[in-house]
Amino acid sequence: MNKTGYFYHPACRKHEMGQGHPECPQRLDAIEDRLLVSGVGDFLDRREAPPAPIADLELAHGRMHIAALRGLTDQLREDAMAGGPTHSQIDPDTSINAFTWDAALRSAGAAIAATDAVIAGEMENAFCAVRPPGHHACRDRAMGFCFFNNVAVAARYALERHGLQRVAIVDFDVHHGNGTEDIVAGDSRILMVGFFQHPLYPYEGAESSAANVLNVPVPAYTRGDAVRALVNAQWLPRLDDFAPEMVFVSAGFDAHREDDLGQLGLVEADYAWITQRLKEVAHRHSKGRLVSCLEGGYHLGALARSVEAHIRVLADI
Numbered sequence: 001m002n003k004t005g006y007f008y009h010p011a012c013r014k015h016e017m018g019q020g021h022p023e024c025p026q027r028l029d030a031i032e033d034r035l036l037v038s039g040v041g042d043f044l045d046r047r048e049a050p051p052a053p054i055a056d057l058e059l060a061h062g063r064m065h066i067a068a069l070r071g072l073t074d075q076l077r078e079d080a081m082a083g084g085p086t087h088s089q090i091d092p093d094t095s096i097n098a099f100t101w102d103a104a105l106r107s108a109g110a111a112i113a114a115t116d117a118v119i120a121g122e123m124e125n126a127f128c129a130v131r132p133p134g135h136h137a138c139r140d141r142a143m144g145f146c147f148f149n150n151v152a153v154a155a156r157y158a159l160e161r162h163g164l165q166r167v168a169i170v171d172f173d174v175h176h177g178n179g180t181e182d183i184v185a186g187d188s189r190i191l192m193v194g195f196f197q198h199p200l201y202p203y204e205g206a207e208s209s210a211a212n213v214l215n216v217p218v219p220a221y222t223r224g225d226a227v228r229a230l231v232n233a234q235w236l237p238r239l240d241d242f243a244p245e246m247v248f249v250s251a252g253f254d255a256h257r258e259d260d261l262g263q264l265g266l267v268e269a270d271y272a273w274i275t276q277r278l279k280e281v282a283h284r285h286s287k288g289r290l291v292s293c294l295e296g297g298y299h300l301g302a303l304a305r306s307v308e309a310h311i312r313v314l315a316d317i
Contacts, residue, residue: 004315005126006044007110012130015103017095022298023145034304049110059156060183062140073101090142104147111154114291125290125314133295135177135250150293151248152183168244173252173295174262176205185210191242193235197262220263224270243285253297253306268309275313
């Protein structure tokens with residue numbers, strides 16, 4: 001069997017937020033092209049993502065939030081047929097089009113399906129090449145390019161539907177996963193660890209009062225060696241003490257030195273190193289079970305190379 005799954009869906013390309021927006025469909029094209037030309041894609045168990053059931057979205061989100069997004073999408077479809085607006089603004093950086101609802105369902109559905117497959121032993125780990133991303137989506141609010149919190153949904157799903165006792169969420173996006181923290185803070189079954197540039201959007205997270213959240217803010221221009229040191233000194237001891245039964249990763253690649261949405265200095269080798277450490281945690285405590293979901297990463301070349309490096313470690317290529 002192929003030990004690493006790759007979950008995707010064509011619907012994830014149809015969500016877009018306007019000309020020139022950094023969170024664009026071309027991000028997925030760049031990843032697919034890189035996996036093709038490198039040959040890495042040949043080693044993966046490719047699966048189309050199903051839509052997430054509403055009942056599973058409700059493990060992490062309020063019913064009114066879910067219904068509001070669906071209603072906005074339905075209204076946009078009607079407006080578009082009548083020659084009206086094609087987008088509806090959620091916040092200054094985030095909008096939906098007529099295809100956002102379907103894309104968001106597939107993104108969360110990928111994380112759920114990957115969780116099922118990994119727990120069933122069909123694959124050891126999985127990467128979800130999906131968009132929209134999720135880690136800024138709060139329980140009752142869409143923001144920061146995000147609508148449903150894919151990783152938080154999957155983590156709660158593993159606990160509630162599969163009966164796991166402890167799961168970890170690791171976030172290495174350049175931005176703090178405020179939505180994930182909003183959803184999981186205080187849930188002792190979930191340990192969330194992350195580093196992020198501070199100050200930077202969403203301008204919070206430097207101080208968390210939740211006992212199950214370890215946030216490590218770092219200043220602009222922090223390089224990979226400093227990040228590796230903090231992973232060794234802070235992340236790994238907490239993860240080993242917690243001994244998660246499954247590891248979920250919010251895999252944002254916008255801390256890359258070529259990415260203009262942040263000012264950190266990571267390169268592909270740093271992402272490979274972080275992935276290797278997380279994979280070792282999963283092997284020590286979780287039977288190797290790890291599900292990674294794409295978050296940020298907006299320089300197309302750096303994103304594609306970094307995802308390749310991440311997947312090469314997951315798949316032992």
